[in-house]
Amino acid sequence: xxxxxKCSLCVVGIQALAEMxxxxxxxxxxxxxxxxxxxxxxxxxxxxxxxxxxxxEPQVMLEVGSSWLRDHANQxxxxxxxxxxxxxxxVLLPLGRFEGAEExxxxxxxxDSEQQLAFLGTICDSxxxxxxxxxxxxxxxxQQDPVTETVLGALSQKLLTMLTxxxxxxxxxSNHFYLLPYKKMLLATFLLYLVVVRxxxxxxxxxxxxxxxVQLFRQAWAAxxxxxxxxxIRD
Numbered sequence: 001x002x003x004x005x006k007c008s009l010c011v012v013g014i015q016a017l018a019e020m021x022x023x024x025x026x027x028x029x030x031x032x033x034x035x036x037x038x039x040x041x042x043x044x045x046x047x048x049x050x051x052x053x054x055x056x057e058p059q060v061m062l063e064v065g066s067s068w069l070r071d072h073a074n075q076x077x078x079x080x081x082x083x084x085x086x087x088x089x090x091v092l093l094p095l096g097r098f099e100g101a102e103e104x105x106x107x108x109x110x111x112d113s114e115q116q117l118a119f120l121g122t123i124c125d126s127x128x129x130x131x132x133x134x135x136x137x138x139x140x141x142x143q144q145d146p147v148t149e150t151v152l153g154a155l156s157q158k159l160l161t162m163l164t165x166x167x168x169x170x171x172x173x174s175n176h177f178y179l180l181p182y183k184k185m186l187l188a189t190f191l192l193y194l195v196v197v198r199x200x201x202x203x204x205x206x207x208x209x210x211x212x213x214v215q216l217f218r219q220a221w222a223a224x225x226x227x228x229x230x231x232x233i234r235d
Contacts, residue, residue, distance in 0.1 A: 006033065007041040014047050023055055027064065037064040038071040042079035046086055053090035061091050069104070081110045088119065093126045 010030055017026050027048060034040050040048075045068055052060045065087040068074055074083075084104070092101040105111065105119045 003041070007043055010041075010044050011047060014044070014051065018051055023051055026051060027060060037067040038074065040064075040068060042074075042077060042083050045083055046079075049083075049086045049090050053094070058091045058094050061087075062095065062097075065091055075110075084108060084110065085119075089122075093123065096130055098123055098127045098130075 010033060013029065014026050017023060017029065030040065030044060030048065031037070034044075037045075045065070049058075049061050049065065052058055065083075069080075069084060069087065074080060088101050088104065092098075092104070101123050102120065105116055105123070108116075111119065
């Protein structure tokens with residue numbers, strides 16, 4: 001029939017998307033053809049549950065599976081029991097939805113009393129395992145906190161020491177800078193300028209350039225040194 005052909009084509013499409021590593025687009029692509037989760041064929045829904053469970057994204061199928069299972073038309077299908085089992089094992093239990101899983105098993109008429117007891121035992125075992133994992137994770141975090149604080153304390157101490165050394169080095173450089181012979185610096189700068197530009201100091205055309213050089217040196221002198229520490233300059 002047309003419904004069977006459509007379902008088979010969707011199964012092939014899901015497998016193709018999964019092989020192309022486009023599993024995030026599977027659910028939205030399927031819903032383009034079936035519009036609402038309640039109309040999904042059991043085979044398509046089972047394949048989606050298994051796919052998102054394999055990629056460790058079971059929360060994607062949480063609302064979709066719940067809507068499908070609550071639909072009265074789907075509860076009369078022969079595949080309802082297998083879909084419910086996959087939903088419990090691969091969606092609810094990995095997400096820690098133990099209370100919802102117990103309510104779903106107790107309110108389901110598809111399972112007999114023996115099957116209900118078996119599923120409730122599976123839920124109980126999964127809850128105990130979940131609790132042990134949470135306790136182990138909490139203990140590991142508590143042990144990691146003192147180590148992290150120790151490492152951060154050592155890094156802070158090293159950073160403080162480096163900043164102290166840097167401040168001392170800058171202070172030493174500034175003190176050394178104040179003791180430099182400024183007249184010799186001015187003369188060396190002037191001679192370097194003459195060598196690079198190749199000007200003749202006796203030439204009248206060189207006077208504007210020499211005057212600009214002196215003005216630049218005075219401006220730099222005034223910008224770098226405060227009036228308190230500024231030694232006198234004589235022309």
